[in-house]
Amino acid sequence: MKKNPFKEIINDKDVPEEVKEVVMSELNSTNLLTDFADLFTLKFGSVFEDLIKNKKKK
Template structure:
């Protein structure tokens, strides 16, 4: 098996435009799904911080 780290210093190869657009579309969909999941889920750090601050006041 060849050492893959030997290819690090070589110039990048060009990528076909249709492949590049497919990858960018997949990334956009993944980002959208992550943002939707964040929108409909609890931010546990915020919840814990809110609960702790309300306990101190009482």
Template sequence: MNNPFKEIISDEKLPEYIRQKVIDDINLIKLSIDMADLFMVKSPGVLGTLFDDKNKNPDK
């Protein structure tokens, strides 16, 4: 069985728009992980205040 990775041409450069798309996707994933970490791990009470119904408790 041939190794398909040996058939990749190493001298060929990736087009800039594909490279930028990959970098943008990685940045979006990193941002999503950071936001999930912020709201779910570090400050779970913040998420509750976002969805708190003000009409539920008029005393507040």
């Protein structure tokens, strides 16, 4: 069975707090951008489509 090369490279199992903060900040930024993209693409199109359908009914 092959040995895991990452276990040989990474000896220290604790990650510094600064690195954790940077990673979490990047994840939060990515999540925010994803939410904005979702809002202005999928949801905006759905709302616009509903408005057009409702105007045609009146």
